[in-house]
Amino acid sequence: MRSLQFRLTLAFLIVGVLGVAVGAVVASHRASGAFQDFTFARNQEGLVANLASYFEENGNWDGVAASFPPSDPGGPGNPNVPLNEPRNLVLADAAGRMLMPGPGRQVGEVLPADVLANATPIQSGGVTVGWLVIPENAFARTRGEEQFLGQLNTALIFGSLGAAALSIILGALLARSLTRPLQDLTEATRAVADGDLQRQVPVRSKDEVGTLAESFNRMSAALDRSQRLRRQMTADIAHDLRTPLSIIVGHLDAVDEGVLPADTKTIDIMRDEAMHLSHMIEDLRTLSLADAGELSLARSLVEPGVLIQRSAIAHLPAAQAAGIELSVDLEPGLPTALDLDPERMTQVLGNLLDNALLHTPKGGRILLSAKPAGEGAEIRVRDSGPGIPEAELELVFERLYRSDKARQRNAGGSGLGLAIAKSIVEAHGGAIRAESALGEGTTIVVTLPRTPANA
Numbered sequence: 001m002r003s004l005q006f007r008l009t010l011a012f013l014i015v016g017v018l019g020v021a022v023g024a025v026v027a028s029h030r031a032s033g034a035f036q037d038f039t040f041a042r043n044q045e046g047l048v049a050n051l052a053s054y055f056e057e058n059g060n061w062d063g064v065a066a067s068f069p070p071s072d073p074g075g076p077g078n079p080n081v082p083l084n085e086p087r088n089l090v091l092a093d094a095a096g097r098m099l100m101p102g103p104g105r106q107v108g109e110v111l112p113a114d115v116l117a118n119a120t121p122i123q124s125g126g127v128t129v130g131w132l133v134i135p136e137n138a139f140a141r142t143r144g145e146e147q148f149l150g151q152l153n154t155a156l157i158f159g160s161l162g163a164a165a166l167s168i169i170l171g172a173l174l175a176r177s178l179t180r181p182l183q184d185l186t187e188a189t190r191a192v193a194d195g196d197l198q199r200q201v202p203v204r205s206k207d208e209v210g211t212l213a214e215s216f217n218r219m220s221a222a223l224d225r226s227q228r229l230r231r232q233m234t235a236d237i238a239h240d241l242r243t244p245l246s247i248i249v250g251h252l253d254a255v256d257e258g259v260l261p262a263d264t265k266t267i268d269i270m271r272d273e274a275m276h277l278s279h280m281i282e283d284l285r286t287l288s289l290a291d292a293g294e295l296s297l298a299r300s301l302v303e304p305g306v307l308i309q310r311s312a313i314a315h316l317p318a319a320q321a322a323g324i325e326l327s328v329d330l331e332p333g334l335p336t337a338l339d340l341d342p343e344r345m346t347q348v349l350g351n352l353l354d355n356a357l358l359h360t361p362k363g364g365r366i367l368l369s370a371k372p373a374g375e376g377a378e379i380r381v382r383d384s385g386p387g388i389p390e391a392e393l394e395l396v397f398e399r400l401y402r403s404d405k406a407r408q409r410n411a412g413g414s415g416l417g418l419a420i421a422k423s424i425v426e427a428h429g430g431a432i433r434a435e436s437a438l439g440e441g442t443t444i445v446v447t448l449p450r451t452p453a454n455a
Helices: 004-058 113-117 143-193 208-256 264-291 304-321 342-359 390-395 417-427
Strands: 090-093 120-124 127-133 300-302 325-330 338-340 365-373 376-383 431-436 442-448
Touching (some): 143 208, 264 417, 300 304, 304 338, 304 365, 338 342, 342 365, 417 442
8 A cells, every 4th residue: 555655745746747847838838939929020120121221222112022032131221130031021112012922912913901901111211112011930940049949948848857856855855744743643543542541742833733733642641641540530439438348347247256246336337337338339320420421400490599508507517516617698689590400409519518618627617608690600618728739729520539648538528529519510501610729728619500501
């Protein structure tokens, strides 16, 4: 199979050679025609000057047939202009009568008016004394003129060959510049298919091919990041599932061996761990449904202010127990109804408040606020916790993300709350983002439309 580079080079060569050939033929034809016009005009002027000089010397046209054409082509009238040998010329006096035999005409015959209209006047002393009719082929080319045209055509041929050679070189270089990025991309895609997701290609230009290379690099980086996150998520899920299972199995073994009594306290511990395990499995199921686009929403018209108040009241006991102030601020002008799934949005607000309570120290403050945003609403959950580094702001909505890299359960939940909140908010056609700075707390901003775009 011939390579793309070879085919492009061949295409450039064919186009270049055809273009040069056509240009050379047109140039040769135009140059030959222009040279022919030049020599015709030069010979015509010389011949008219010779005839006018003959009339001035003799005072009439007597004997012009015997001396025409003159033996000295330059003639007395224009001695510095060499003339080609004239053929098939027609010479008439001022009245239009033939002075010498012409092609198909006799001496003394009067030329028709249409012929005289195209004839060249011969003047002497400002008066027309004769007429000269010169056919286009009246003058044969001299040897010098033939040599000049031959040299001109030879120059055009060599110029065309040089242009063709240059087109081959430039075509090959251009084809290489076009195909080299494609070869890089081909090799890189094979490497990615073989599992090398960190493969990048050099961006050699800013055109469409360069844009394609940049897109490939972004895709490769995204795939590599997704793979790393998937591996990390698998390890984190295994860790988080193993912990409650280990506690449950450990307590069961202890009860079975008589180390621990099978009392209410032991049963409550195992029940709590089982509930934690059940919640995590349900969270993973919710995320899998969101990924598959199958997260069901039971929409209804909901007043956002009421939804926010209920969520705050539900979390108020936990906030008081932790010594944290939980307050609500609803700005005027909130929509009276939003098209939402109340259960799912309650889950979102619950996850956000749970996360805020988890990271707010004793004596801190959590503010749950809402304000109009176009026809929808913007809900904010702001805490006075330690804040999040700027580099990690984009990661807080990743699955199983925790600020505690050691993943201690007493320093964080399952790490799925914000990921679930993001999935539910986006399923409603909304958006969610985090605003934070170290030492200044964190604000989670949820923007909800009045009516989803696909409703």
